[in-house]
Amino acid sequence: MIKEYQGIVLAIIVAVIAKAFIGVIGAFSQYLGQIISPTIVAIVLGIMIQNVIGVPQKYKAGVQFAAKNVLILAIVLLGATLNINDAVQLFLRQPAIIYSMAFNICLAFSIAYGFGKIMHIDFSLRTFIGGGCSICGGTTISALGPIIRATDSQIAFGMSIVFFLDMITIVLYPMLGKALQLSPEAFGVLAGTAINDTSSVLAAADIYSKMMGNDVAYETASIVKLTRTSFLILVALLFSLIATFKRLRPLADGDAGPQAVGDQSILKTLAKTFPWFIFLFVIMSSLNSLGMFQQGIFNQIAGVFHYSANGQMPAMVMLCKDLSKFLIIVALAGVGLKCNIKSLLQPGFRPIILGAVTSAAVFISSMTTIILILHL
DSSP: OHHHHHHHHHHHHHHHHHHHHHHHHHHHOHHHHHHSOHHHHHHHHHHHIIIIIOOOGGGHHHHHHIIIIIHHHHHHHHHTTOOHHHHHHHHHHOHHHHHHHHHHHHHHHHHHHHHHHHTTOOHHHHHHHHHIIIIIHHHHHHHHHHHHTOOHHHHHHHHHHHHHHHHHHHHHHHHHHHHTTOOHHHHHHHHHHHOSSHHHHHHHHHHHHHHHTSSHHHHHHHHHHHHHHTHHHHHHHHHHHHHHHHHTSOSSTTSOOTTEETTEEHHHHHHHHSOTHHHHHHHHHHHHHTTGGGSHHHHHHHHHTTOOOBTTBOHHHHHHHHHHHHHHHHHHHHHHHHOOHHHHHTTTTHHHHHHHHHHHHHHHHHHHIIIIIIOO
16 A cells, blocks of 8 residues: 555646646646646656656555556546536527537447547557547546547547647637627637547637637636536447446357357456446536535535635536546546557657547538537
């Protein structure tokens, strides 16, 4: 256990340094502070430590714990920040936006798997590109990584692709919006449905809001993006079932078949292989959607950490949101501390090209919905 604590502490230190670095950058440039993600800084710093200095053997158990178990805890807490009611309300007001999100997810995964297979890109990276470009960037990668049992290098490389694409879209989308003379509401829908990470969505929408002289783009993008993120629940459950039943397949013709693996029954195998933390994720989201986090006991817990309700967001949700974000940084610091740079660079530029093609397709799909269906 001491060895685990040492590695966990190292990952936490790297995460704190990453957040501090973003704070320093933000003090000099608010724009750079918005677009540079602390998760990427944590991964890069972890990789540098591993490949330049080296991580002592006694730290590796804790680093592994941070990369896997801390990430799972972060995903469970992330569920508390999702409100299914937002998706329902948006569907009632503008059902075409929900249909567009669902279509974008199908489109992104189809392109990622189809073209990715032709380009000989492995399954995990294709999954990360499809999910990252259609749902919520690094958050989607963090959630799907443990489910599909991706390697640390694949997770780190997937994060890097999403970060690279986000940097381009944050700069490019406001310029395109201005050139196409999009209304603030239309740009908010575009940013919310086509840009990857939530922070990048808000950064691009904030730039456009300042260009337009109002906050309509920012507010619209926030609602649309939060609704889009709720699709992560369905996608995570779907991949959990797919991954579980793929592991139930017999290895050879002489095996017992899908009803048994070795001497285990299908139910025992399902219980052993299914990522049950996804159900905790759904439970946390359900509690938030039902308004349970507004109850007094949760307010008291949040109050211990000096959190108070902000508008319609309960204090407990704000606490879970901030804690989840920090734990994801800690987990990805652990991922970086395990990565060998040679294996990280092995995929080359093909996944980046696939990510660019997938993002472009999602952009075209979103613009088609905005112009031809929503008439914004």
